[in-house]
Amino acid sequence: MKSHLPERLYLASPIWLQNTIVSLYGRVEHKRRYGGAHNSFLEHLRENRLLSFEENKTLQKKLLRSILTNAKNNVPAYEHLRSRQPELANFPLLGRQRVADNIEQFVSREFNPKNLLALYTGGSSASPLKVYISKATRQKTYSFWQSFYDYMDFNIGDRKASFVGRKLQAPDDNRPPFWRYNITDKQLLFSSYHLEEANIPHYVEKLNAFKPKIIEGYPFSIYRIAEYILNHSITLSFIPNGISTSSENFSVRQREVIEKAFKSKVFDQYGSAESVVFASECQHGTMHIEPEYGVLEVLTESGDITSTGRGELIATTLLNEAMPLIRYRIGDFGTVIEDSCACGRETYVLREIHGKVGAVIVNEGRQVPTAAIAIAFEYLEGIKNAQIIQNQPSAVTVKLVKKPDFNPKSEKFMIWELRKMLGDSLKIDIEYVNDIPPEANGKYKMVVQNFQK
Known part of the structure; x- marks a missing residue:
């Protein structure tokens, strides 16, 4: 079972220290990702x-x-x-x-x-x-x-804005900044959990100041920014080389909105x-x-x-x-x-x-997509399958299928992760079931949204 202690210490730290922690972690990850076989194999791919x-x-x-x-x-x-x-x-x-x-x-x-x-x-x-x-x-x-980034004329070390599933600050903390900086890779990480209407102007202002060469992350998060830009006739002071998306399906209309707002092409990626x-x-x-x-x-x-x-x-x-x-x-x-x-x-x-159907869970203006919700279930021990269902605002039901080696701490771990994304006001009911049947198309759906259609 993964420990929450490092995250608790991080969230309790002042912002300047959080930026330092993010940069130190980024330095370690940079060596792990781009050392060793990376450069020679990249040349081979090219x-x-x-x-x-x-x-x-x-x-x-x-x-x-x-x-x-x-x-x-x-x-x-x-x-x-x-x-x-x-x-x-x-x-x-x-x-x-x-x-x-x-x-x-x-x-x-x-x-x-x-x-x-x-x-x-x-x-x-x-x-x-x-x-x-x-x-x-x-x-x-x-x-x-990196070979994929070549399409956008981007190299690691160029300025990049990322909208992914990192927990950068407590979900109930609606005070900017809603971003942290990884100095090693010149990467500005934005929170995907604070994209309420009132907060989005701060995101746009920071993007204009940072002027990233590319924007990457969950399509739904980037789409919310793009929609706000168009609805308020905002002119950006930069044009990114590309918008790199992954982890979620998104519609043709959403792609068009993103490309129109940023005046840049969307490059989607599929993997596992x-x-x-x-x-x-x-x-x-x-x-x-x-x-x-x-x-x-x-x-x-x-x-x-x-x-x-x-x-x-x-x-x-x-x-x-x-x-x-x-x-x-x-x-x-x-x-x-x-x-x-x-x-x-x-x-x-x-x-x-x-696949990776982009349903969302909503609570007090927050909309967290499937790709981000998945993080709450990644480290669960003794759980065969899980599903989160929302039938009304500010409340969800989580169905869990236990395995023989079920660890009771898994439930507390999952609830902590969900509240970290959606806030303490979210009502979470746990229901243990024998099975979670697939949809008519044979796919197992992790997020079922019956409230916001």
Whole structure:
């Protein structure tokens, strides 16, 4: 169970000290992300960006053979496979719950878990999952991010404004500043939990003063700023190179509002904490699936598994040898096509993604989206699944499905996280249930909003 003590100490500190803490943490993270294998692998990605489709296929096939062979020989969950040279078709579909219930079985014997990094994800279904990766894999992951930033002519160290799920100050504290500064990366982190109408002018004023080269974060948070700018006919004193969005679906209209307000293009990114897929939009709006990050298949309505088509997305990592998830049911639906693009890239392309649905929980003017709510469920111990339902203002019901190793502290942990986002006035009722059924489309919905339609 993650401890809240560091966050409590941070929140109790004066703002100048909070900025110092953010910068020190940013310095540590910078070394972890951009050291080691990062630069050489980034150069490799840039050199391979314009490979032909056939060259990408050949490269991906080589990487896939390596990851499958290593998995069969070194990962307990796959050792029952008999084929000497395993093919992807030899591996069964892998559900999230099976991994969550048997984490150690999916860790390669070539790695000591004590030397690995643990990533936690609540996902869009709020089924907690821990995934191990090596330090080198993490550095390579951020090489893909920098390759994506290339579309916006942005490099780490250029000024960046971030609207993500960090808890920068108590949710009931409506006094600016609603941002903290990471001096190492010249990153201004904005709170996504204080975007009430009365507070947004402070955000706009700070953005004008900071003049970031890009803005990144949850689409819903950025959209609220953009909507305010247009509604009040505000002229910004800067034009960012791009708006980088991730973690949530958003509508065509919301994209148009963001692009009109900031006079800049939106570049969306699709990925997962499980390190199985990375796709991102180029300057022509094409969502390229990175061929060296993972293999994406489609489970169609007829039950066939194909490389292209429309259906449930099935992902296989090519990057994470420490805990290789193969044919992993990522929980999203979409369409995969084979395409070439005006940007010069020839890759598989992802379209019509249906997942990470952007419902919100509201309380006293705050609107917290699904991607941020997911953080409250990431570290829960002994919880199989969770769902938060809002039927009226200032009150929610949280449904929890317990596992045999349920830890009663999980409930207190989750409530503390939710109040940290939505304030102490939020009424939270806990309901323990035997199961949380999926929606009609087969997706498990983490946030159900019946109050604000």
